[in-house]
Structures are given as C-alpha cells and as structure tokens.
Amino acid sequence: MKKLIKNGMIVTASDSYKADILVENGKIALIGNQLSEAGAEVVDAEGKYVFPGGIDPHTHLEMPFGGTVSKDDFETGTIAAAHGGTTTVIDFCLTNKGKPLQDSIDEWHAKSKDKAVIDYSFHLMISEMNESVLEQLPSVIDEEGITSFKVFMAYKNVFQADDGTLFRTLEEAKRLGGLVMVHAENGDVIEHLVNKALAAGQTEPIYHALTRPPEVEGEATGRAAQLTGLADSQLYVVHVSCGQAVKEIAEARKKGYHIIGETCPQYLVLDQSYLEKPDFEGAKYVWSPPLREKEHQDVLWNALKTGVLQTLGSDQCSFDFKGQKDMGKDDFTKIPNGGPIIEDRMTILFSEGVKKGRISLNQFVDITSTRIAKTFGLFPQKGTISIGADADLVIFDPDIERKISVDTSHMAADYNPFEGMEVTGQPVSVLSRGSYVIKDKEFVGEIGSGSYLKRARFGERKENQQELYQN
Ligand code: URP
Ligand code: ZN
Ligand code: ZN
16 A cells, blocks of 8 residues: 655654655655655655654563563553654563573563564673673674673662673774674762661661762773773763763764663663652652762753764653562662653654754754664664665654643553643654554554564665764
C-alpha cells in the first residue's frame, strides 16, 4: 500500500520545507510537490511538522537491576516510545563475566523479538577484557551488527569495570571500528561516600545525590576522555548531567579527541530538590548520575545548542514506586536507579527547547534522530527524510497543549516523573517503515512487528564521518 503524506512541513536536521512524501514498500519513494495520489492512501499533514522518526540511543527495557527488573519491557516500552515519536530504540544488552557474549545477546533477542513494535538494536556491555572476549568481538560486530560497547565506570561490585578494561576496550574499538560508551562516574569514590553516609545514619533518597556529587562525574568523564585520546579511539559519554562533565568533553574535543556526549530530558528540566520530596517520593527521582542543582540545566541546554552535547537519550529504566522503588525505604542504596522517560523524551525537548527558543527546530531533529543515526551506524536508512530511507515518520502537531500525567502515559510504571508539567506539541501519527504504529494518537501497530537492526561500524560511512565530530 502506498501512502501520500500531503501538505506537511518536512523538517530534517538541515532543512524545513513544505512538500509531499510518497511512501512505497516501507521506504520514502518520492519527495515533491503535486505528487500523484493514484493508488495511495492520502494522509493530510496540514499544519503539522513531519519529522524523521526519533531514535532513542539509550534504553534499559526489562533489565535486571538491584534485585528487580525494570518494569517496561520491549512491548510496553516500544509502544510508549512510538506514542512519543520514537521509531527506533537501542537497548543495552548486559553481559556476565566469564560467560559467552552470545548467550547475553541471545537473551536480549528472546526478550525483544516478539514484542517490539518499532525497530531496535543493541549495545553490548563489556565488563572484562581478556583473550576470550577479544576472540568473540569480531563476530559480535560481523554477525550481530553490534558496533557499540558500553563500559560502566560506576556501580562497584555490580557492573563496574576497571580502567584497564576501559582502555583495552577503547583500543579494540579503534581496531575493529566500534564506539565505546561510558557511564562516567567514579564508582570507587562513590562507594566510599556511600559507606560514610550509611554509617552516619543518612538513609533518605537525597543522600543518593549527595554521595555522587558532580565532581565524581567530571573526574570519570575526564579520565575516559584522556584514555580515549591516548588510544586514539572514539567515545560516547551517556547521560551527561552536570557542568563538570560538559567541561571535560569540551576540552577533550578541543584537543581533537573523538568524543560525543548525550544528555537526558530529566537533567534538563528536573533538579536535585526533587529527591527531597516528602513521604519517600524522592525515590521516584533517583537516577545515576543524580539530578543536579538547577544551575547545571543552563549549562546542559547551552551544550546542546553549541554541539558540545549532541544527542538526547531517555535512559528509560522504569520501576514502580510501590513494590520496586520502595525496596529502598530504609536505605537509599536499595532504591533501583532509573525512571520512565521513553515516551516524553521528544516532547520535552520540543516544548522546552524549540518552543522556548533554546534550540532550533532543525537542531531538535538532529539531537533526537539524525545525529544518533550517524553516530550508531544507522544513517541514512534511519534518521532522515530522504529518498530511499525507511519511512519512519512522525506527524507532529506543534500546537497541542497538554499536561504530562501518568494517567495518560503509556509506560508501565505507576508514576511519571514529569507529572503535571505543561508541554506544547505531540506526535499525532507515527509510521514505522511505512505502516502506522500510532494513528490519531492511538496505538494501531502490531506486537512483534519491530525488526532487529544490524548497524554499520563507527565511521564506516565516511561521507558522514566528519559531521559526527562537528561542534
Ligand atoms: O539511573 C540510571 N541511569 N539507571 C539506568 C542504568 C544506568 O546507569 O544507565
Ligand atoms: Zn548509566
Ligand atoms: Zn542507562
């Protein structure tokens, strides 16, 4: 079935113009004016923007964490993502030391295959680097198309890897064409600060933030950046939350190091005071890195505007307040870290960013889609509106005004951290490879219709490489 999307304002990372889009066999077949309607279902996008589908580079769906499992799985999580205008997610596949990497990848395929309603891919966690892992990596890249590797510098005794592992991963990534991703916080220092806080009887949620100050994020970001420079490799810093980390990224980039930075909606609009909410409600706002003092928000917005930070991930990792977050009622270290964000990622950036004049409309598309596709080896199949690209399209009404609420949200968790926030703009219809997933704000997709995406090596598509690093 052909679809003709008429009268909309097409917005890409570089241009905004009024034109029609012909979709055929799941791809964008033509872009132009007065295209023939013959044999096509006509979709009227008058007064709407047409964006390339959003790409969320940072999700944890059905992920074990702290003795529980994140609430949204590949079904609820991708349905919610689609409602929010996201048509591709890249989820983190956790691995176990001493176990074959393929076992973990198979586990992640099993979780996602019959559930995802939009396309998806995986990053792979690296927790150790030895001869066995070295032997396995080429097939991870060649057979699975997994070209990004995540190293945790925090979560001591759980996920944390040592600096030797990080450095060797950077070296291998350079050799094989991979991109190393880091959760940059100094886990050793955090462990010490946490032990001191607990010994002093400081158990409330706010101590989660106070025991992970911005300095431990800045230090780890700087360390990862230096090691990247030494290995002449490439680095993607996930969930940047503070000025100290932004400064390290900017300085490393000035030296010519290949460093890409991501932030998340929660750090742009929420702050540390939320962790002090009464009746243990602060637990709803426990992330690592934690929410920061308000002044960091301006630094993050400015970093997005100037390209020091280039992408927005949701870090979707949702837990119910009742039954999951409250595992930490008497000890903040037992509060599972993370929150439900996947659905509101794009609207928050549009409403707080574009509508408030902090970033341009084209930057919005770049930050939520195009740059992510280029960084993670999906461009130009994903991340833009061009002939031959997948018809992953968002028809977005820029004028709808609404309040975010758990009551209208499609995520599985029992609260929304942005509850009551007034936003402008909403996706009304969303297409994944030419088929409706969301039509007139209702889910009409098919469970399990999402495809697994094998991704290109980092920088493999040379024509796009230069842009990956530009400020
Ligand atoms: O608090 C967070 N960020 N939870 C998800 C796991 C991670 O560190 O990304
Ligand atoms: Zn993390
Ligand atoms: Zn994360």
